[in-house]
Amino acid sequence: MMMAVRYSKRRLLVTAVVAVVGLAAVVVLVRFFIGQTLADADRYGSPIGAVLAAVALLAAVVIGLLTPSAPDPAASTESDLAVQSPRGAEAAPAAQIRFGVIPGEARWFQPRPAESQALRQALADGDRVGLVALPGARGAGKTQLAAAHARQCAAEGYDLVAWINAQTIPDDGSEQAKGLLGPVSELARLGAELQLDTAERTPEQIAAAVIRMVGGNDGKRRLLVFDNVDDPDSITAYLPTTGIAKVLITTNRQEVNAMAGIVPVHVGMFTPQQGRAFLTRATNLPDTDDTRAVGQEVGWLALGLAQAAAAIALNKWSYADYLSRLAQVDVSQALQRLAGAQHPGVVAATDISLQTLKRHDTYGDAQRLLQVLSILAPEGISRALLTDPRAAAALEMDSKRLDQALAATSNLSLVTFAQTAQHDSRPDPIIVTVHRLTGKVVRYHAADNAQQQTNNPMTQATNMVEVLTDDLGEHQVALRRGDLDELVTHIYSLTTHIDPPTTDLLRIVNWAAERLSQAGDTSRSIAMHERNLADYERLLGPEHPDTLTSRNNLAESYWDAGRHGDAIAMHERNLADSERLLGPEHPDTLTSRNNLAASYWDAGRHGDAIAMHERNLADRERLFGPEHPYTRGSRNNLAESYRAAGRHGDAIAMHERNLADNEWLLGPEHPDTLLSRNNLAASYWDAGRHGDAIAAHERNLADRERLFGSQHRDTLTSRNNLAASYQAAGRHGDAIAMHERNLADRELLFGPEHPDTIISRNNLAASYQAAGRHSDAIAIHERNLADHERLLGPEHPDTLSSRINLVTSYRAAGRTGDAEHLSQSSA
Incomplete structure (x- = not known):
């Protein structure tokens, strides 16, 4: 079956030389992504016993659920500068920063005086x-003990x-998500x-x-809580040894x-x-011998007691009623599957x-x-996302029924609510969570019924996440980074279950990888693309068209x-x-050739790149016609290659033709038309037609501000390009004002x-240097x-560019000794 996976957009990076006039007449090279591919975005774009305890909680869950009410009747953008530099010195956080989902106090919370006192003393x-x-x-x-301490510290x-x-290994024990979960990923988000x-x-850095x-x-007071550590080695390198920080670690591993x-x-x-005492308070029943019997059945496990109490209270049972129902449950099959359980009564309670x-x-x-919920990320889902009407529809409910289902599961202590600092800007910062043990038990029982369900939980969970990705496009990535990170955690979780x-899951994994790349999170993007490629090769073979698509995306x-x-x-x-496999003239083959040509150009293999772009343009003109979007995309790419190679006349001729075609076919205000005008302006400048170039950039900026707004990403790109032209024309004051505004807007957005x-x-x-x-x-x-140097290493191309820029700046300022020293140290 052919997948609807889109190739990620391939950009042709074009170098513009900006002359910086100073006392030493030094030339500073600044690379701009002014040109870009138009149409070749194409399509490519304790032990098991503990588990049983979990089952007990589920027991209570199902036992007391209230009957719910009846349902209601009824294209490409330019990039700026290719020399990228990360942020500067690490900044200390502002006071009172909270990160992560700190669990709220459990219903009928039972104090643990001895453990709490020992904890306080150890951190005193x-x-x-x-x-x-x-x-x-x-x-x-x-x-719960760690959360109580965290709330107190806050x-x-x-x-x-x-x-x-x-947690480094998902609840199903799968190793497939290695590197995507755990303390390193969480600390990177922090x-x-x-x-x-x-x-x-990298996340490790x-x-x-x-x-x-x-x-x-x-002297700052800081608390880190590493919750649910399943691999002690995963935190060894990330425990502070200096300062006055306090660290709490919750784990079922005794190696700690x-x-x-x-x-x-x-x-x-x-x-x-x-x-x-807990059961008496939670059920409002007197303490009897049956109270002890219920506790013994669930092994005095806190979670099992909470679930049993919820079932008793909501069903208005006596302890004897509850014990009677436990006795009637046949748990032999469950016990066989969950061998080694210490508390079989918990399994029985879950079945009830x-x-x-x-x-x-x-x-x-x-x-x-x-x-x-048991299939989504164990960290929980934002209530704002869960109650989105699109999410409810994916679950075959309306908003009212979803609210009723959420209330019913909450009343039974199957789900809990917590507040997270990551989404404090939202009107509703609440996270809905399911305890890991509860989730494990729910999945265990759901698996037995999956064959009888036409729309099983896995499908519904995938559909729900997918509809929530629909409106988070490339231009929303920076503005909705919190939503992106959360959706990525749910997609990770889906891949483990x-x-x-x-095919739907593979598609949204590709979506997540592309959005992470757009957010600058290349480490996680690569991890997801590598996983996707491995899945395609395993399921479809190394030569399937969808596998080729996945390989292209990983290459990007x-x-x-x-x-x-x-x-x-x-x-x-x-x-x-x-x-x-497809032939030299298949559309996908032409796209592969374009992407390889772009990579050759970026790597300095200009002759190979131009030859490939020329072949692609000839093939597309013959196969699709001179005005087809694919053909215009190839013409743009070849024009940009000519421009960068100094063939200005050829570049201008092609860009003028493309602009005329776009204005005629798409209209003067279409984004692709504005992009063509931008690229033509760049070619004018390189050919010495500075007045024409500035006029085109000024028109583009005015159009984009009017059509998209002053802070749209394309508008910021136009402002950057006009500023670069002003700078090269010696209008330093205008250039600086525009660059300062762009920097302020981008930091804000x-x-x-x-x-x-x-x-x-x-x-x-x-x-600044030019001025x-x-x-x-x-x-x-x-x-x-x-x-x-710290992030990429001394030999990375961006590091070398930064070193050249600094050497040039030293010389322009008369610091020749510093310039020579830096040049020699990098030789």
Whole structure:
């Protein structure tokens, strides 16, 4: 079956030379992405016993569900500067930063005085770092204990309280998501929240930077909670050893007891006295021998007690009623599948809950909701996303029925609500979560019924996430980064539960990878594309057209990450396979040739690139006609190659023809027409027709401001290009004003670490130098070079460009000694 996977857009990077006139008459090279492919975006674009406890919770779940009410009747954009530089020095966070989803207090929360006191004592020393682990069985209440301490620290005004989901292996035990989950990924997200330098850095580098900041000797009070650590080795490198930070670790792994510097505070089952007090308070029933019997049936496990209490209270049962129903459940099959369980009564309780849910959930809404939530990310889903009418429709409900199902599951303690700092800007910052054990049990039971369901939970969960991606396009990435990160976590989770992946899932994995690349998160983008390619090769074989598409997309991510050799090798393989399998004139083959030509050009193989673009244009004119969008795209690409090679007459002729065609076919205000005018302006400038170039750029900026608004991404690009032309024409004041405005807008809209913001900062440095403001220019270039060396290494092309720019700035300022020293050190 052919997939509807789109190739990511391939951009042709074009170099513009901006002359910087100074006392030393130095020329600073600044690369601009003024031209770009038009049409070749084409299509390519404790143990198992703990698990049983989880089952118990589910029992309570289904047992008391209330019957719900009846349903109601009824194209391409330009890029700016190719020399990108990450942000500067790491910045300390503002006071009272909260990160992650700190669980709210559980219903009928049972204090643990002994454990709480031991925890406080272990962290009491305010003059040194404190590391405390809370080891215990799943469902024993470790997370609630840590959350209570985290909430207390937040109330006391800690400068940072961060809740890190440290789970590295998904709940199904799959290794497929390796590298996509765990403390490194979470710490990298925290780094972005703290506004540290994240551009073009690996997650490991960002995580290390976070720990350095947390461990700083600045007197700030900070708390890190690593929740649900399933691999102690995964956090070893990310525990602060200096400063006064406090760290809590919740885990079911006992190895943490032997880790250097860590004080363990063991969290066991409730004592019988605590468990009976909990049941009495939660059910409002007197304490009897049956109270003890219920506690024994669920092994005094905190989670099992909570689920049993919810079922008893909502069904208005006595303890004896509940025990009677437990006795009637046949759990032999469950026990066989979950061998090694310590508390079979928990399994029985879960079965009762599911049976009760089925009896009372007339339309199946609450069951369906619970099953879908168990497949999504264990960190939970924003209530704002979950209650979106599109999400409700994907779950075959309207908003009213979804609210009723959510209330029913909440009343049974199957889902809980927590507030997250990541989405504080939303009107509704609430996160809906399902305990991992509950989710595991729900999935276990749902798997048995999947064959009988025409629209199973996996399909519904995929559909729900997909509809939520519909309006998060390329231009929304920077503005809705929080939504993007959350949707990506749900897509990760879907890939761990759905095997083999469906075509719909493969499509949204590709969407996530492309959006991450657009956000500058190349590490996660590559990880998702690599996973997608492996799935396509496994399911369809290495030569299937969809596999070729996936390989192209991975090559694009490799290129964006600076792995040019890997990118070219993949594009060469794709072109060879396409020519052999599809023929040399198939549209997909032509697209592969275009993408390889663009990579050759970027790598300096200009002759090879021009030859391929010339062949592509000839083939497309013959196959599709001279006015077809694909043909106009090839003509644009060849024109840009000619321009960069100094063949200005050929470039201008092609761009003028393309602009005339676009104005006639699409109208003078179509985005592709504006793009053609931009590229023609660049060719005019290179040919010395400066007045024509500035006039075209001024018209483009005015049109884009009127059509799209002053802060649209394309408008910012036009302003950048006009500023560059002003600068080259010696209108330094106008150029600086525009670059300063662009930088301010991009920092506001995209954040200080976004690639477009970094481009603006570099362009402003070039304008400062051209205007003789050497100190300002040098300060930015020094910052860029230091960041590039730390993040990308000394030999990366962007590092070399930063070094050249700084050498040039030193010489322009008369600092010849510094210039020579830097030049020699990099030789």
